[in-house]
Amino acid sequence: MAEHFELHVNGVARDVHDAWSGESLLYVLRERLHLTGTKGACEEGECGSCSVLVDDVLVCSCLVLAGSSTGRAITTIEGMSADGEPTDVQRAFVAAGAVQCGFCTPGLVMAAHALLAADPDAGEHEIREALSGNVCRCTGYGRILDAVATVARARSGASATAAEDSPGRE
Amino acid sequence: MESPRRLDDALRALAFAPGALVIAGGTDAMVEVNAGSRRDQLARGEVIAIDRVSELRRFRHDPSSASVLLGAGLTYTELMDEPLASLLPALAEASRTVGSPQIRNAGTIGGNLATCSPAGDALPVLSALDAVVHLADASGVRSLPVGEFMTGVKTTALASGELITGIELPVLGGWQGYAKVGVRNAMVIAIASACLATDVSTRSVRIALGSVAPTVIRCPDAEQFAAEHVDWDSTSVEPDVAARIGSIAAGAALPIDDHRSTAAYRRRAVEVLVGRLVRRGFAGG
Numbered sequence: 001m002a003e004h005f006e007l008h009v010n011g012v013a014r015d016v017h018d019a020w021s022g023e024s025l026l027y028v029l030r031e032r033l034h035l036t037g038t039k040g041a042c043e044e045g046e047c048g049s050c051s052v053l054v055d056d057v058l059v060c061s062c063l064v065l066a067g068s069s070t071g072r073a074i075t076t077i078e079g080m081s082a083d084g085e086p087t088d089v090q091r092a093f094v095a096a097g098a099v100q101c102g103f104c105t106p107g108l109v110m111a112a113h114a115l116l117a118a119d120p121d122a123g124e125h126e127i128r129e130a131l132s133g134n135v136c137r138c139t140g141y142g143r144i145l146d147a148v149a150t151v152a153r154a155r156s157g158a159s160a161t162a163a164e165d166s167p168g169r170e
Numbered sequence: 171m172e173s174p175r176r177l178d179d180a181l182r183a184l185a186f187a188p189g190a191l192v193i194a195g196g197t198d199a200m201v202e203v204n205a206g207s208r209r210d211q212l213a214r215g216e217v218i219a220i221d222r223v224s225e226l227r228r229f230r231h232d233p234s235s236a237s238v239l240l241g242a243g244l245t246y247t248e249l250m251d252e253p254l255a256s257l258l259p260a261l262a263e264a265s266r267t268v269g270s271p272q273i274r275n276a277g278t279i280g281g282n283l284a285t286c287s288p289a290g291d292a293l294p295v296l297s298a299l300d301a302v303v304h305l306a307d308a309s310g311v312r313s314l315p316v317g318e319f320m321t322g323v324k325t326t327a328l329a330s331g332e333l334i335t336g337i338e339l340p341v342l343g344g345w346q347g348y349a350k351v352g353v354r355n356a357m358v359i360a361i362a363s364a365c366l367a368t369d370v371s372t373r374s375v376r377i378a379l380g381s382v383a384p385t386v387i388r389c390p391d392a393e394q395f396a397a398e399h400v401d402w403d404s405t406s407v408e409p410d411v412a413a414r415i416g417s418i419a420a421g422a423a424l425p426i427d428d429h430r431s432t433a434a435y436r437r438r439a440v441e442v443l444v445g446r447l448v449r450r451g452f453a454g455g
Binding site for chain 1: 195221355
C-alpha cells in the first residue's frame, strides 16, 4: 500500500511519496531522500552502521518503520554540523587515524555524539559500552576509542573551565 | 498505517484489523520486515505502530501492595533508569545485557514477551518474579501469569486482536540478579541465562533459566534446596551448597544442540551461572 508522509530530517521537512508500508527509515533516508551518509549493512540491528538520532535518541534506522517517524526530529550524519565543518568527534577521528575504509564511521560518530551529549566526561568503560553496537572491520577499534576519549577529555576540560569561570561561583 | 496515541484507539484499530503487524520498538518486527516477511499485512497497509501510545510508556509503583505495573512499551533503557533499577534490580541487570545502546533505546519489555524467544533476556526475570501479564482487546481486559502466557518457542497465549498492555511485578526485599553466557558481552543472544531472586520476608528463593528449554523455566527443586540450605540470618552460603544448587538447577534444564551451542555446554553453563548467582546473593552481610 502506497503511503505519503512528511519527515523532519536535519531540521528540514521532507515529503516522502509513494512509500511502501514496510520501508525502514534507513531505506527512505538513502533511497528516497538521498542522504547516503547513513550506511546500510546488516539490516537487523547488529552492526550500527545505520545509526541516527530520533528525538535525540540513538537508534538503528534499519529497525525504524519510516512511516512511524512522522513528527519526530530525525538527525543523520549530514545534520551533525550546520555549517559543513567537521564536528569535534569527526576531527578527532581524523586526527587519531580512526578511519580506514570509512563505512562504519558515520554510525560510530553518531554513537559517540549520543554518548558525549549525555555524558561529556565519559571514561573508557562508558565509551566502550556506548560503541558496543557499532562494528568496524578495519581498525581493531583502538584508534576509535582513542578519538572518543580525546573528545571526552576536551569537552569535560572545557566544561570544568566554564564552570570555574562562571560568575557568582566561589 | 496507524500510529495511535491512546490505548483505546490502538485497540480499536486492532479490532478492525486483528491480523495487523503490531510494531513497538521494531527491534524484532523490523528484522522480519527487512528480511521480506509480513508481506501480506504490509501489502494491505495493516500496520499499527504502538510506540506513541502514552498508557504503554508509563509505570506505576504501588508501595502499599509492594508492586510495580510496567507499561508494555517501556524500553530497556528506561528499565535501567531509576527508580525502576532499584525497585526491580534483576530486570535492570538483564536489560543492561540486551544488544547495544541502539537496541536498548528501542526494544521494549512488551516486545520481549510478545516475541517469546527462549533467549529473551527479560523473560527469566519475569518468570522468577511471577509476573502477571496484562492483556486488553477492544471488548475488555484479562491477565495471565507469565508462565501461562509463554506457551512455546515464539508462541504465546496472546489472542487475535489483543495487545500486551502491562506487566505487574512484585517489589521483593532481598537480593536479585541476572547472568548470561554468550560469545561476547555486547550484542549477544544468550547461550544460557539465569535469574535468581530472593525474598527475605518469606525466606524463599526463585530461580529461572533462559535459552535452555522451549520457554523460560523455573527450577522448583533447586529453589527449595536453596531456601532450606542457605544461612538466612547471615545471608551467606557454604561453597558446596552453592555448587549443589547450581547442579540441581542444571538438572532442570532441557537444552538442545543448535548453531549457537551444545546441550552439554548449556547444561554446564546453567550450573556455573546459578552457582555464581547464589554466591553473589548470599555473600554475607
